[in-house]
Amino acid sequence: AQKVTQAQTEISVVEKEDVTLDCVYETRDTTYYLFWYKQPPSGELVFLIRRNSFDEQNEISGRYSWNFQKSTSSFNFTITASQVVDSAVYFCALQNAGNNRKLIWGLGTSLAVNP
Amino acid sequence: DGGITQSPKYLFRKEGQNVTLSCEQNLNHDAMYWYRQDPGQGLRLIYYSQIVNDFQKGDIAEGYSVSREKKESFPLTVTSAQKNPTAFYLCASRVGPGRIGALLNTEAFFGQGTRLTVV
Numbered sequence: 109a110q111k112v113t114q115a116q117t118e119i120s121v122v123e124k125e126d127v128t129l130d131c132v133y134e135t136r137d138t139t140y141y142l143f144w145y146k147q148p149p150s151g152e153l154v155f156l157i158r159r160n161s162f163d164e165q166n167e168i169s170g171r172y173s174w175n176f177q178k179s180t181s182s183f184n185f186t187i188t189a190s191q192v193v194d195s196a197v198y199f200c201a202l203q204n205a206g207n208n209r210k211l212i213w214g215l216g217t218s219l220a221v222n223p
Numbered sequence: 224d225g226g227i228t229q230s231p232k233y234l235f236r237k238e239g240q241n242v243t244l245s246c247e248q249n250l251n252h253d254a255m256y257w258y259r260q261d262p263g264q265g266l267r268l269i270y271y272s273q274i275v276n277d278f279q280k281g282d283i284a285e286g287y288s289v290s291r292e293k294k295e296s297f298p299l300t301v302t303s304a305q306k307n308p309t310a311f312y313l314c315a316s317r318v319g320p321g322r323i324g325a326l327l328n329t330e331a332f333f334g335q336g337t338r339l340t341v342v
Binding site: 117143145150151152153154155158199210211213214215216 | 266313315331335
């Protein structure tokens with residue numbers, strides 16, 4: 109079975125704090141893909157990153173960084189020096205390499221960055 | 224600009240009515256998806272289509288219907304059989320299985336959503 113768990117339902121931080129959003133996944137496939145999306149209050153989901161199962165390199169994009177560890181089946185997302193504009197719901201998703209390529213979604217983490 | 228357009232942004236339905244949500248994309252994507260989002264929940268897949276004139280049921284297809292007569296369009300009809308239709312509906316598209324890019328499992332692009340309320 110495939111599953112994505114985002115254990116943190118809500119996180120509240122003060123601006124400029126660093127914050128890490130956890131994502132733990134389950135899959136029996138050896139080839140799979142992991143995604144992070146941001147959903148601001150406007151509602152549209154914005155793609156942040158895609159990572160395939162063969163690439164365990166961590167990635168940094170500005171204030172955003174991602175830590176992929178196959179040993180613990182985790183794909184955590186860190187925002188450094190958070191800003192009010194980072195306030196949103198963040199979703200982690202898993203996709204196998206099968207024919208239907210369905211995305212398995214976590215329930216999301218609601219991040220509130222307060223001034 | 225290329226993208227996905229959902230309309231309307233807000234929709235009100237009387238009980239017993241069918242309503243249709245529009246989703247149009249000009250990204251030349253083969254695959255299109257409809258998701259339902261309820262407060263505090265993740266996205267649940269209603270229907271998806273990987274090519275024109277073909278679509279499959281997702282996890283919660285009961286009470287919904289779709290069509291895919293054109294590559295650009297994937298409308299969703301919420302029928303009177305859907306007992307609890309009040310939710311936020313998101314349409315998405317991505318490069319599908321018919322194109323080389325599908326091998327890369329590219330990301331999905333989303334519309335801005337339609338908020339449906341039963342009155």
